[in-house]
C-alpha cells in the first residue's frame with residue numbers, strides 16, 4: 001500500500017470530512033442508483049447484515065481496525081460489550097462517551113491484554129496487517145469456542161493485480177486451521193459490494209478529474225522558474241499525492257475488482 005496509509009491517513013479523512021460518510025467499509029447494495037446517499041444507506045445495510053452473522057452466546061467482541069465506530073456502535077446497541085482498537089489516534093474522538101464500547105489506540109499486532117474474547121471482528125481490516133501475526137493474535141485472544149468473523153477482500157486467484165490484498169480464501173483458511181480455527185461459514189458478497197467500487201469511479205470522474213485539470217492548468221500557467229522551485233520544494237509531496245491518486249484509480253476499477261477480488265464474510269470457530 002502507498003506510504004500515505006501510515007503517515008497521513010488521507011483516505012480516511014477524505015471519507016469522513018469530505019464525503020461525510022459515517023462508515024469506512026463498502027456498502028451492501030440491492031440495485032439502487034449510484035449516489036452518495038445510497039452508499040450511506042448501503043453501508044448501514046452492510047453493518048446490519050454483519051451483526052446478524054454473530055453466533056448466539058457471544059457476549060464480548062474485539063473490533064479490530066474499528067474505523068470510525070459505526071460497527072462498534074451497532075454491536076453495543078445489541079448489548080455486546082465491545083473493545084475497539086485502531087492505530088489512528090485522531091479516531092479516539094468517535095468513541096468518546098459510548099456505552100458498552102471501550103476504545104484503545106493500538107495496532108492489532110501489538111495489542112495485548114489478559115482478557116479473552118468471545119468473538120474477534122475484522123471488518124475490512126484483515127489486509128492491514130500480516131495474516132500470520134493477526135491469526136496468532138486471534139489464537140491468543142479468543143477463548144476456547146470463540147469466533148473470528150472477517151468481512152473483507154481476498155484474492156480471487158494467487159496472482160492478484162489489485163493492490164493491497166494479501167490472501168486467497170484457501171491460503172487464509174489453511175493458516176487459520178494451523179491455529180485450530182475451524183471454518184463455519186463462507187459467504188461471497190462481491191456482487192453486493194461492487195457498486196461501492198463503481199460509485200468510487202463515478203465520483204472520481206465527476207469531481208477529481210476536473211479538480212486535477214484545474215490544478216494542472218494553474219501550475220502550467222506559472223513561470224518555468226516558479227515551476228522548478230515548486231518541484232524542488234514539493235516533489236516528495238507531489239509524488240505521494242500522485243501515488244495516492246493512482247492507488248484509488250485502481251481501487252475504483254470495477255473490472256479489475258471483479259477479476260481479482262472476492263469480497264468474503266468468513267466465520268471461524270476456535271476448537
Ligand SMILES: C[S@@+](CC[C@H](N)C(=O)[O-])C[C@H]1O[C@@H](n2cnc3c(N)ncnc32)[C@H](O)[C@@H]1O
Pocket residue numbers: 023024025064065066067068071085086087088106107108109122123124125128129
Ligand atoms: C477500511 S478501514 C475499516 C474500518 C471499520 N472496521 C469498518 O468496517 O468500517 C480499516 C481500519 O483498519 C485500521 N488499521 C490499520 N492498520 C491497522 C493495524 N495494524 N491494526 C489494527 N487496525 C488497523 C485503520 O485504522 C482503519 O480503522
